[in-house]
Amino acid sequence: MRSATPPLSLALPKRRRVPSISIAQARLTSGLILFAFCLTHFSNHILGIFLVGTMEEWRDVLMMPWRIIPGQILLYGAFLTHLFLALRTLFKRRTMRMPVGQWVQVAAGLSIPLLLIGHVTSVRVAGSLFDAEIGYPKVLLDQWVNDPSVAMQMSALVLIVWTHACLGLYFWLRRYVWYGRFRVAFVAAALLFPSLVLAGYFASGSETVNRVHANPKLAAEIVRESGLTPADVKELRDLRIDLILIYLGLLGAAFGARAARNIIATWRNPLIVEYASGRTVRALAGSSILEVSRANGIPHAAICGGQGRCSTCRIAVISADRPLPKPGSQEASTLRRIGVGPDVRLACQFRPRGRIGVQRLVIEANEAQDSAFAAPVRGREMDLTVMVVDLRRSSRLAQEKLPYDVLYIIDRFLNAVRIAVRDSGGYLVCTTGDGAVAIFGFDVNMRRAARGALRAADAIWASVDRMNTELEADLPWPLGFGVGIAAGPCIVGHRSIDIGSAINFVGDAGNIAARLEEASKQIGAPVVVTEAVAASAGLAAAGADRRTLELRDRLVPVDVQVFTRHGALSEAVAPLE
Structure with a gap:
């Protein structure tokens, strides 16, 4: 349960007319x-x-x-x-x-x-x-x-x-x-x-x-x-x-x-950080949350190296026993840019005092894949953009190649999906065989969530193209894939399993995304996106094919944009950077 921390302590400072240099x-x-x-x-x-x-x-x-x-x-x-x-x-x-x-x-x-x-x-x-x-x-x-x-x-x-x-x-x-x-x-x-x-x-x-x-x-x-x-x-x-x-x-x-500063800090009230995973650590007063994680061997993503520019170290503040310091100009600028809620902070810039509970929002690649990316909420309704990805003809590939070769190809594909999702601000919910499910929109608005999903699809396509080029001599046919992207309200929370905690979400957006991924195989288009997602992202899809699809187990047809060429998707996504 979150403590009654005064909202003012978490609010972002208002824009200044003359922006300061961080x-x-x-x-x-x-x-x-x-x-x-x-x-x-x-x-x-x-x-x-x-x-x-x-x-x-x-x-x-x-x-x-x-x-x-x-x-x-x-x-x-x-x-x-x-x-x-x-x-x-x-x-x-x-x-x-x-x-x-x-x-x-x-x-x-x-x-x-x-x-x-x-x-x-x-x-x-x-x-x-x-x-x-x-x-x-x-x-x-x-x-x-x-x-x-x-x-x-x-x-x-x-x-x-x-x-x-x-x-x-x-x-x-x-x-x-x-x-x-x-x-x-x-x-x-x-x-x-x-x-x-x-x-x-x-x-x-x-x-x-x-x-x-x-x-x-x-x-x-x-x-x-x-x-x-x-x-x-x-x-x-x-x-x-x-x-x-x-x-x-x-x-x-x-x-x-x-x-000298560290010696003095050991005599002051230490910082106590309670992670949502259940671990509690003590640290020197004035430490940033990223420094606390690194000092205690807790993997913590920070693509920009802790400079406050990339937001991959972001955390959700779960509890605090005292008012929190306001974000500095660099942190405030980055938080505004990604459109997060008031309880999200950058771990590299956030230096709280006293006892505080935090939830990491992006988990490092070397952590267990089953725990994927941790969610900042439990049992909460929110609008999400869902992406379902699948590698085509992997079963047939297993008949043509040695098992170790097939495992290498699938692992490399799923790793490309993971990197694309992470770098685009999403969370990898799960991987099943040769497919994966990712969600966007935990800590950003729907516009940024839709754009993140489209950027991830573009990056996955580029990765598959590179794999086909590099492995051309070893592949019986070029690798194919399918991506379905939809958006809508979902119920999100955690489910407890033997090896840790994983995200569980329920919502029609996930069902539609899965059906779109199936449809992408039938119509021969690697990426299929609902018109609602394209509109939310402001997609300039001059190269997209607009269609209305009848999806399995659905009574109402769905308007979609279909991408059959990587160049068309890249051109549409480029203005969204």
Whole structure:
């Protein structure tokens, strides 16, 4: 039973006329600015494949945006903002437990300044303090001739910066359904680009070494043209050491302040979290629910990495012994965007106090499939969008292929369904053999529920197309599937079974969706959607075939939209992103 928590404590703050910039938005924006700088700077390195002179000729063109005053303000502001927010996040973390990908991103990000300080002082700072002209000939001479170990450090820096940037982009983009369609292209670009950068860097370094060996006077000429004196070089070296010590001091201060904060928190009233699964844990005061879950080994989805952007970590507040903190600007913005009720919060942003009961709304993939996705309600009537999915001719496939091969194909298909449903904001109710049932609309309005179901159908179709391409040599015929989507009022709750808790729902929408899935086989159309769902989603179905179907065991015909081509569905769904 939910406690009588004052409604005001759960209400979202009203819109401001001038929207504020959230921490997550500032982190993303500053990161994108730095990424843009890296693209231009690294692109200049690629030209080293040809000649050092080519790099030097294009340097003014590619780096021009970052040399003018507005560009410099933007670049340095983005760097300081990104660094400050990284230290702030490090301090605010109650636990250092996080997925491996986030650990790699954090470790790479914290190591970048250590490797970057020397390069910045010898190029940017030298040019500003001593009016020196530091071009590629001088940089390559220092790194490949005077101290080759620096060249190895810069090569490592390229890989570390690129890894950090790509992980950041991945955590940002993977919440979008369209990302899956371009994932292979993104991965290919992520691997090819740094390879070209290092190829250009090594080629230009080799050219510099060969030129110096062929002309011993060349090194002295390059140094003289730069305008730096030995005293200037010594001053820059001392400055580099000072900056490294300052950065290490900031890191130490962040870790030290965090440790002191945690020690103090252990003496204060702890946070007690009661999960709907029956588990109760104690945590440091000020922890977010996502941090509590991770610190106690409780799987908790968070596609965006806990930045408050994707909503997959959302929870329902079941009970609380005191008023809850209001959502911050980032959390409020995301909650408004998905249209949830007042008792839904983002676990990564929600930092309650006292004793609180919560229900996770999206369960991680490594949890039992039978428990699927947990529901935030018990015995409640609500409007839902229901999707029924089935893999075609799986029984016939079992006669043509070995059992293990058939099991692999079915498992891969159902996993694609699970991912599509999860990424589209739905809940996988159950899987039976080669089919599945999913529902949309627990914590969003009907418009978003309908759109989520359509996006999931589009993603499932794309996954089956990829499977047919990848397994073409092993399949006796292309895989087919059927999807039926309907909507209407349902009674939703939990049913207790031996291995856990599962969703149980009863409603005519489920029966219609199942009949539509059957009809899709008869009419040869993979996706069949009721007109009511299409209207709720605002579907621009120019490529759909509108029909009225007589369904088995139903007295009244149903108006539907039928999709026989994947391209038609994708075009209709694209504007709904």
